Amino acid sequence: MAVPDPGFAVMPAAEDPQKGGIELGDSDDDQPVAPDQFDPNFETTKWETWAYYAYYVGDNGLTLFNFAPTAFQNLLYQAAGDSGTLVFAGRVRTINSIVLLSNGISFAIQIVLFLVVGSYADFGRSRPNILIVCSILAFAIGFGWLGIHSADKWQAASGMYIVGLIAYQTTITFWTAAFPGLARNTPQLRAKRVQLVGNEISRDEYDYADTLQRSRLSNMAFYIQSLGEIVILAIIVGVLFGVNVNASQENNNWGLSVLIAFATGVWVLLAIPWFVIEKRRPGQRVPPNMNIVMVGFWQLYRALTQIWKLKQSLIYLIGYFLLGDSLNTTITVIATLQNSVVSYDTLTLTYLLLVGIAAQAVGIYSFWWIQQRFQLGTKTMFNAIMIGIVLLDGWGMIGIWSQNFGFHRVWEFWVFQTFYGLFICPWYSYSQIMVSEVTPVKYEFLFFSAFSIIGKTSAFIGPLVSSAIIQDSITASNPSGNNSTPFYFLFSLSVASFIGLALFLDLKKSRVEQAKFLEDERIVREKMTNGM
Numbered sequence: 001m002a003v004p005d006p007g008f009a010v011m012p013a014a015e016d017p018q019k020g021g022i023e024l025g026d027s028d029d030d031q032p033v034a035p036d037q038f039d040p041n042f043e044t045t046k047w048e049t050w051a052y053y054a055y056y057v058g059d060n061g062l063t064l065f066n067f068a069p070t071a072f073q074n075l076l077y078q079a080a081g082d083s084g085t086l087v088f089a090g091r092v093r094t095i096n097s098i099v100l101l102s103n104g105i106s107f108a109i110q111i112v113l114f115l116v117v118g119s120y121a122d123f124g125r126s127r128p129n130i131l132i133v134c135s136i137l138a139f140a141i142g143f144g145w146l147g148i149h150s151a152d153k154w155q156a157a158s159g160m161y162i163v164g165l166i167a168y169q170t171t172i173t174f175w176t177a178a179f180p181g182l183a184r185n186t187p188q189l190r191a192k193r194v195q196l197v198g199n200e201i202s203r204d205e206y207d208y209a210d211t212l213q214r215s216r217l218s219n220m221a222f223y224i225q226s227l228g229e230i231v232i233l234a235i236i237v238g239v240l241f242g243v244n245v246n247a248s249q250e251n252n253n254w255g256l257s258v259l260i261a262f263a264t265g266v267w268v269l270l271a272i273p274w275f276v277i278e279k280r281r282p283g284q285r286v287p288p289n290m291n292i293v294m295v296g297f298w299q300l301y302r303a304l305t306q307i308w309k310l311k312q313s314l315i316y317l318i319g320y321f322l323l324g325d326s327l328n329t330t331i332t333v334i335a336t337l338q339n340s341v342v343s344y345d346t347l348t349l350t351y352l353l354l355v356g357i358a359a360q361a362v363g364i365y366s367f368w369w370i371q372q373r374f375q376l377g378t379k380t381m382f383n384a385i386m387i388g389i390v391l392l393d394g395w396g397m398i399g400i401w402s403q404n405f406g407f408h409r410v411w412e413f414w415v416f417q418t419f420y421g422l423f424i425c426p427w428y429s430y431s432q433i434m435v436s437e438v439t440p441v442k443y444e445f446l447f448f449s450a451f452s453i454i455g456k457t458s459a460f461i462g463p464l465v466s467s468a469i470i471q472d473s474i475t476a477s478n479p480s481g482n483n484s485t486p487f488y489f490l491f492s493l494s495v496a497s498f499i500g501l502a503l504f505l506d507l508k509k510s511r512v513e514q515a516k517f518l519e520d521e522r523i524v525r526e527k528m529t530n531g532m
Helices: 046-058 062-083 095-120 127-147 151-176 179-184 187-197 203-242 249-277 292-309 311-341 346-374 378-398 410-424 427-437 444-472 486-504 507-529
Strands: 085-088 091-094
Touching: 046 151, 046 179, 046 203, 046 249, 062 085, 062 095, 062 127, 062 151, 062 203, 062 249, 062 311, 062 346, 085 095, 091 095, 095 151, 095 311, 127 151, 127 249, 179 187, 179 203, 179 427, 187 203, 203 249, 203 346, 203 427, 249 346, 292 311, 292 507, 311 346, 311 378, 311 410, 311 427, 311 486, 311 507, 346 378, 346 410, 346 427, 378 410, 378 427, 378 486, 444 486
Parallel strands: none
Antiparallel strands: 085 091
């Protein structure tokens, strides 16, 4: 469970001047093919690809997404004592409510951050600097947990948790956003484009080759990260025995902080090659009579006003909002239940993660193999994953009425980790590919930021609603509330988004809409250049 965020990659679909069957001009700024696709200096190399994979192995989520939340919730549990409640944000709240509210605060801040930063990222060559700065912040938070391991510091842990999530999610966002340049510059896809221009292959053949290439790179990144994470977790088990986490509560607390710092150190080492090797491919040129500050807001304004012309992109945006909300909050709710059921035992949690990530590796490779073997489209694979998400929320909903099933027993979490890895984790790859299918070429960072903002909005609304639902379930006889009640809400979201996306999203129509959008934007830029 290395990746918490549904579908933020922007891998451009069908990047050539004939996208959608419309001719779109010849200049660098007008044609839908980014200029770096024709420059051999920007061809994706084996070393650059592996450096990209390596960063993802390091940025695996063990630091600020897996163990930091566990450490945070653990300290809340100890500080709350028998009452199970603490005063947080002006009122008495349960532990799970505090965790969900903290998630909501974190994601709300991320929305503001992406509004400010995301719209600038399509211009110039300084985009990699955003990732470097955010990574350094994440490293500092990771090592900072070494000073937070006692119950009296739970307020400080709240701040570390919130800022850590912001840093982690931002690094994942901008790491993923480098994908378009890698995908369109692979030798395989460049060769296919030459064949398309020479009329050696059909448009459909090129589109399918493009989809498979993006699927291969995305799935391999996730698969390699899963294998690397298994190795890291195996070492972590040895570290846990070294600090003797079972000896006392204090040792267990310290062990969690050590794990976060150790995984952060691995992240630092694996991030450096990407920082050095990544080719700084050019973005868009700043339009006439604008500077880098103005152009970011102009680009954001254009996207918000023109998105209505991209009806299929809008359909996916709405479905993505609902399903992202459901999945993000579902995993948070299940994680809080898991931590409570296993009594925050660090070794047990590590073993559960090992099972989950091993299943994740098998799941992502199996989905990719099945897609190749039976020549299935991206949407078909995505539909299968959505069914898995609906089943997961249905499983949790049973736990509202039953104490024997519905994430109340230890054995269920072993089954959950396996099911999640095999059938749900491929979401984090295929939702990325789906974003790319509805993203106009050369507007990757802008639309990527828009999808990120939608993802962050859903990710803070879901936890806030779930937190309120848990609060409302508190009674005199049950002062801690029913922590399974959010599954009512989550199951409804999953079903609604599945029906909407399965029935109404058409990727072929999306390609035509993107081509028309690019043509309209070309005309606007021509008028600006000519002073009209």
